[in-house]
Amino acid sequence: MNGFLLAVRAEWTKFRTVPGWVIATALAAVAMVGLGLGPSMQGSCGRHGPGSECAMPVGPGGEExxxxxxxxxxxxxxxxxxxxxxxxxxxxxxxxxxxxxxxxxxxxxxxxxxxxxxxxxxxxxxxxxxxxxxxxxxxxxxxxxxxxxxxxxxxxxxxxxxxxxxxxxxxxxxxxxxxxxxxxxxxxxxxxxxxxxxxxxxxxxxxxxxxxxxxxxxxxxxxxxxxxxxxxxxxxxxxxxxxxxxxxxxxxxxxxxxxxxxxxAVAGATGLGTTVTQTLVGTFAALIGMVVVGTLMATGEYRRGLIRTTLAATPGRGRVLAAKAVVVAAVTFVTGVAAAAAVVTLGQRVLRSNGVYVHPASTTTELRVIAGTGALLAVAAVLALALGTLLRRGTTAVTAAVVTIVLPYMLVLTALPVDAGRWVLRVTPAAAFAVQQSAKQYDQVENLYIPVEGYFPLPPWAGFGVLAAYTAVALAAAAWLLRRRDA
Amino acid sequence: MRYALRAEWTKLWTVPGTAWLLLGAVVGTAGLGALAAAACSPGECGADPTRTSLTGIHIGQSVVAILAVLAIGGEYATGMMRVTLAAIPRRPAVLAAKAAVLAAVVVPAAAVAVPASLLSGDTPSLSGGPVLRAALGSVLYLLLVALLALGVATVVRHPAAAIGCVLGLLYLFPIVAAAMADPDWQRRLEKVGPMSAGQSIQATTGLDGLPVGPWAGLGVLALWAAGALLAGALALQARDA
CATH class of the missing domain: 2.60.120 (Jelly Rolls)
Structure with a gap:
């Protein structure tokens, strides 16, 4: 165990001494917060004097x-x-x-x-x-x-x-x-x-x-x-x-x-206003940043030949990979949670002051969205690390990670027919974006329950599980290949 | 210039991966396009079947971007760049030669991939005006994405960071636009985004509803590519290698 802690410490030292990685991590947080709070939409709630507030009746269960x-x-x-x-x-x-x-x-x-x-x-x-x-x-x-x-x-x-x-x-x-x-x-x-x-x-x-x-x-x-x-x-x-x-x-x-x-009351096409999910649009930008960092944690060492030193210092190769995964996941999770917490709490305030109606989510839902966003980024970074270890070429690994996580999400939002989009969000790593769903889907209410409105086909943690499964497979393959190949 | 071209051509074909990447671009474009076309039954492929069978361009552009980023980023990674610039001291000529060589391999690959995806789909006929425009435009689109990526990589220099920047730039506009509830802002973002504007060349129906017309949209992407190349040329000229 002590050996593992030393390996973690070595990886952490490497991480914090590469300025590019620290800058990329900071930029990821900035992009997320900036896109969440910056280009805001405008609404008319409360803009036309008393009576124009968008207040909804509250039912016996406390819901709107x-x-x-x-x-x-x-x-x-x-x-x-x-x-x-x-x-x-x-x-x-x-x-x-x-x-x-x-x-x-x-x-x-x-x-x-x-x-x-x-x-x-x-x-x-x-x-x-x-x-x-x-x-x-x-x-x-x-x-x-x-x-x-x-x-x-x-x-x-x-x-x-x-x-x-x-x-x-x-x-x-x-x-x-x-x-x-x-x-x-x-x-x-x-x-x-x-x-x-x-x-x-x-x-x-x-x-x-x-x-x-x-x-x-x-x-x-x-x-x-x-x-x-x-x-x-x-x-x-x-x-x-x-x-x-x-x-x-x-x-x-x-x-x-x-x-x-x-x-x-529902959010989306037939309802009023928006949800906190929409304020987290910057997640994909942070995702690209963290994918680059995760990949470089692996490929950067191959580029400089440092990997031979690393493996000489820590001969347990699986341990090296695990230490890298722990460091990149921890850094990304903390960054992601901090950025998501800022966006979820402040973003709603910005939208409301712009006259946009934001459906209140329960504290549990908000916590799940915040923790889920951090976990989504962290696991995606580990997937990128595994792909980097497998492919050993930074460019290819970054593209592979972005193409498997961000591209399906983007295609669903912009290009694919609705049914194809739902299918894609079940089987690709992009399913993990379901952790950001904050509105509840009621089948007895007329609405368009589609991803672009913040409704995902899988339940939040099941969607996250899809990404986690891909990552587990990639990490296992990476550990096996790392042990088998010459560095 | 002829020597620069010849040097770049030699370098491109002697690094491992170029042939694989070109093959990947063709197979990825045609494969995803065929999948998308097969996923929907004939006659119900969204509003625009041609565009659905060209969905593979998303894979194609990523692979082409890798190729472009590696064309210059790979040299920075290994330090080869210093040798290149010592051999050809006119730096803009180096970038121009890289762009020309890139175009010479991307255009033929795209010219195979695009018709292949159209043939696998539910497309009316390749001879029709709008379909022909979509096909020709998609080939040009891939070329422009490659040039944009080359420009960005010249500025960023680090290949992995550069591909991150290129993909981020491509995806930023459509994803932010999709999250916007305000339709005016949506159209504005789609009008200026390199990917969303450039891909309007693939539309064969509903042209009036587009934020930007097909050729004008491709023009927007061309401006992005030109801007990136210019920035790359300036950076190359000004910085130490």
């Missing part, structure tokens, strides 16, 4: 939510139920195309008042995802794949709410039930309709892929509603719904027009 819909409601005290027949659903986009968006929702809801963000449970028909039972914004359960016309029923019994569906109004099937302990004894129950923003990819050709987002409007017709009277219409939530939504009762027929969504 979207809560905008058209609500035909009546109070309900104690237990009870509402039954309705959804006769039709028609959708329209703001460019006047007739299109029912996949997550347009119409159905029955029981809610703690009409305040956005309050506790609720709802059973609904959707544009393309069948019957769903959803409650308290983040919970979603699938029913049958049916569409309108269809019967729905929502029953409250104590703090349990049960949703049921039926084709004919006689044979009922439960969709699911929810326990809502916070629901007061008097709640609002009734019909609702809403339709989220609709995003589509408009160009996949040269340069950055662009997405177009627009409002969509849902008109839902209900009839055979029980109880039959006592209904009031309220346009809940965002101003847009207040402008464009509407409610009409014509005898037994209720027509609800709504736009918005009831669900967790």
């Amino acid at each position: 939510v979207t809560d905008a819909f058209t609500f035909a409601h009546r109070p309900l005290t104690g237990d009870g139920s509402v039954t309705a027949h959804v006769a039709s659903m028609t959708g329209q986009l703001s460019d006047d195309r007739a299109l029912l968006t996949p997550w347009a929702k119409a159905g029955l809801i029981v809610k703690d008042g009409t305040r956005p963000g309050s506790s609720y449970a709802a059973v609904m028909l959707t544009g393309a995802h069948g019957v769903r039972m959803q409650y308290d914004y983040t919970h979603d359960r699938a029913g049958s794949p049916g569409t309108a016309p269809r019967w729905l029923r929502l029953t409250r019994s104590g703090d349990t709410v049960t949703g049921a569906e039926s084709v004919d109004g006689a044979q009922w099937t439960d969709v699911g039930s929810a326990r809502l302990p916070d629901l007061p004894s008097t709640v609002e129950i009734g019909l609702f309709a809403t339709s989220p923003q609709y995003a589509e990819i408009t160009s996949e050709s040269i340069g950055t892929m662009s997405a177009a987002t627009q409002r969509s409007l849902l008109t839902a017709a209900f009839d055979k509603v029980t109880p039959a009277d006592g209904w009031t219409g309220t346009l809940v939530g965002e101003p847009t719904n207040r402008d464009r939504g509407g409610y009409q009762q014509d005898g037994d027929r209720h027509i609800l027009t709504g736009t918005g969504d009831i669900g967790p």
Whole structure:
């Protein structure tokens, strides 16, 4: 063990006495912080006086939510139920195309008042995802794949709410039930309709892929509603719904027009603002810098013939490689964590003061992003060290490392079709960028969950594991070859 | 100048690796292009099938950049540069000869790689105007990337650091642009970036939506290459070897 510590010390001395490596490491940190804090985007939040702040309602679980819909409601005290027949659903986009968006929702809801963000449970028909039972914004359960016309029923019994569906109004099937302990004894129950923003990819050709987002409007017709009277219409939530939504009762027929969504707030195409992931764009620049340093740790010695001295001093060749890996990984990790911590904490502040809405991430998520970024850089530097040992030529090794880590990431962001991009981010070392994802992906919310918006196909540490696996293989091969070859 | 050319030609072909790198450029370009074209079913290759089958240019440009960086960086690494400059004291002539020799090997390699990737893909026909422009432009693109890398390597001198700088310069603009939410800034960055502007030559459809037109984009890359070579020539002239 003592021998290993001596080898580590020797490698550390080599590292800190080569000015170029120290400068490159410092530059990597500077590039990361500079790109994270420098060329910032501008937003309009809070720029137009009071009321223009981008404040989002907060749901019962403490998360930010979207809560905008058209609500035909009546109070309900104690237990009870509402039954309705959804006769039709028609959708329209703001460019006047007739299109029912996949997550347009119409159905029955029981809610703690009409305040956005309050506790609720709802059973609904959707544009393309069948019957769903959803409650308290983040919970979603699938029913049958049916569409309108269809019967729905929502029953409250104590703090349990049960949703049921039926084709004919006689044979009922439960969709699911929810326990809502916070629901007061008097709640609002009734019909609702809403339709989220609709995003589509408009160009996949040269340069950055662009997405177009627009409002969509849902008109839902209900009839055979029980109880039959006592209904009031309220346009809940965002101003847009207040402008464009509407409610009409014509005898037994209720027509609800709504736009918005009831669900967790998402970052990206259909949401508002951005996430801390976007502030870490400088990671790739730091990555190139650290890859150069990692490679030169190995090839620099071959160039000068110093490797023969090193191997004479420490005959255990595997130990030399391990010492180099420890030194380059430690230096890179510390640098990466420091830079990422600065970007994640200060970057959000810069963006907010520019009027950009940044989705708050939990402290655990921020810590994972910061530590993950440091680890991503450190393991990439070790991969470069291994490639440098294998190839012994600096230029080729630097290019090989950059081409396997940075190039796939860049191709995914700028050139590849979405499906090919997801595949690439599963199998190449670039999968490790998943540690930087800070927004949660909700499958029940309409959005473009694509890498350029900060959504990766693999879970954070699984993506990191892909890079770690490549590095382990390269390092093992390097150790084997180093032992076998003459220096 | 003739001697300089001959010397550079001899050096280029007597270092190990040149033939392998050229082969790598051809195989990498055509191979990745064929993979990308095979990954999507015919008729659904994004908006621009020609561009999809030319995806391999990303590998090709990296390999060509290595070749260019080694053309001068290799000499600095071994100290050969002092011999070269002693033999040919007119320093800009040395750089010009290196550029010419590089062009003489990169252009034929690219002229094999680019049609090969187009033939493997879902491309309408090589004779069509826009496709021909994309093919010819991609060959020129690879040449310009090589010249840009030569210029950068002349300034940086250290080969590994130089290739890092070249790849960083190429990737910086598109990655920063992709992270920008502001579309105006995105277009501005894509207009001035050597890689994003240069690769607009590969577009065969949706030309109106491009931040910069095909030939104008290649012109931007040419300016970058010219700038790098000029900086390299000045540095070469001013510094001790």
